[in-house]
Amino acid sequence: MTERFSFDLQATDGKARTGLIHTPRGAVRTPAFMPVGTAATVKAMMPESVRATGADILLGNTYHLMLRPTAERIDRLGGLHKFMNWDRPILTDSGGFQVMSLAGLRKLTEKGVTFKSHIDGSKHELTPERSMEIQRLLGSDIVMCFDECPALPADRDRIAESMRLSMRWAERSRDAFGDRPGHALFGIMQGGLEQDLREESAAALKAIGFEGYAVGGLAVGEGQAAMFDCLDYAPGFLPEDKPRYLMGVGKPDDIVGAVKRGIDMMDCVLPSRSGRTGQVFTRHGVLNIKNARHMDDPRPLDEECTCPACRGYSRAYLHHVFRSQEIISSMLLTWHNLHYFQEIMAGMRDAIAAGRFVEWEADFHARRAVGDIEPL
Numbered sequence: 470m471t472e473r474f475s476f477d478l479q480a481t482d483g484k485a486r487t488g489l490i491h492t493p494r495g496a497v498r499t500p501a502f503m504p505v506g507t508a509a510t511v512k513a514m515m516p517e518s519v520r521a522t523g524a525d526i527l528l529g530n531t532y533h534l535m536l537r538p539t540a541e542r543i544d545r546l547g548g549l550h551k552f553m554n555w556d557r558p559i560l561t562d563s564g565g566f567q568v569m570s571l572a573g574l575r576k577l578t579e580k581g582v583t584f585k586s587h588i589d590g591s592k593h594e595l596t597p598e599r600s601m602e603i604q605r606l607l608g609s610d611i612v613m614c615f616d617e618c619p620a621l622p623a624d625r626d627r628i629a630e631s632m633r634l635s636m637r638w639a640e641r642s643r644d645a646f647g648d649r650p651g652h653a654l655f656g657i658m659q660g661g662l663e664q665d666l667r668e669e670s671a672a673a674l675k676a677i678g679f680e681g682y683a684v685g686g687l688a689v690g691e692g693q694a695a696m697f698d699c700l701d702y703a704p705g706f707l708p709e710d711k712p713r714y715l716m717g718v719g720k721p722d723d724i725v726g727a728v729k730r731g732i733d734m735m736d737c738v739l740p741s742r743s744g745r746t747g748q749v750f751t752r753h754g755v756l757n758i759k760n761a762r763h764m765d766d767p768r769p770l771d772e773e774c775t776c777p778a779c780r781g782y783s784r785a786y787l788h789h790v791f792r793s794q795e796i797i798s799s800m801l802l803t804w805h806n807l808h809y810f811q812e813i814m815a816g817m818r819d820a821i822a823a824g825r826f827v828e829w830e831a832d833f834h835a836r837r838a839v840g841d842i843e844p845l
């Protein structure tokens with residue numbers, strides 16, 4: 470067991486990279502997809518089931534956990550890993566993004582953000598220093614800098630002003646994080662869709678120095694084409710020997726396109742949230758289990774999938790339990806979706822290591838283009 474945080478870049482194929490992040494709580498194979506455990510649980514999944522899908526690391530949400538059950542309570546109970554029974558690495562976000570998207574009545578100053586809880590209206594403050602303290606109390610292995618992320622589209626002045634504030638907050642985050650061997654602090658690049666602002670942001674972060682770097686401020690409504698345009702240059706501004714994390718992405722084709730452009734880590738609620746709404750991702754694209762076409766269909770979601778939902782249950786059964794609002798519906802569909810997302814990551818890791826990423830990507834798109842199997 471290594472006692473420090475490190476990243477081994479093992480192979481590249483074009484801009485795509487594969488490697489290993491070492492932490493005292495275990496290794497993370499990259500490219501990595503991190504399931505989201507918002508409130509100290511990946512909804513509808515036991516931690517051992519999440520691990521069985523192939524996940525090496527989970528994401529926890531500072532905003533949600535600070536409000537309920539509070540970071541101080543989780544600390545008293547032995548930290549987030551023990552609290553939620555997940556002993557492998559955890560990355561926590563800084564709370565900044567969700568303050569913007571969920572909280573009511575915000576006030577943004579140089580110092581930080583004050584806001585009202587979406588749960589009970591109580592007043593809270595998040596600053597770079599408080600975010601570092603909360604993430605330390607949670608026991609997070611990878612801590613994210615506190616930043617501000619403006620929604621797109623926004624005008625260039627607003628993006629520049631916000632990015633520069635985030636860079637000042639990044640420096641305060643670095644100072645407040647202190648010396649914590651075995652734990653990592655990641656800086657977050659901002660700058661919207663403006664190439665020169667992205668470059669300025671990356672330079673500011675590199676001057677401070679972080680164990681990893683995130684590309685923030687994407688997947689906020691700009692669309693895939695604009696996101697890929699930005700990813701064509703943004704990862705190249707970041708150090709090659711440190712992990713690069715694209716926050717909040719995405720759909721399977723977003724993930725593949727991001728890895729192709731040099732991203733190592735991603736997270737998204739999509740596979741778990743979709744599992745609860747009946748949306749299923751397979752190698753043949755997306756299907757909706759609530760559609761009547763599945764009512765008499767004895768076939769699995771995906772003949773080739775080895776997840777419990779596909780090995781043990783028919784589309785007809787999954788349709789029935791979804792329509793009946795049975796809890797097992799969320800459990801099985803979430804498991805399948807997470808399994809499929811991890812299978813994409815494993816496929817890309819193997820392909821990059823073998824120098825076959827282009828072929829793998831062509832096959833990925835060709836299968837999706839075929840679409841779901843014909844109804845019976």
Ligand SMILES: [Zn+2]
Nearest residue numbers: 774776779805
């Ligand atoms: Zn499956």
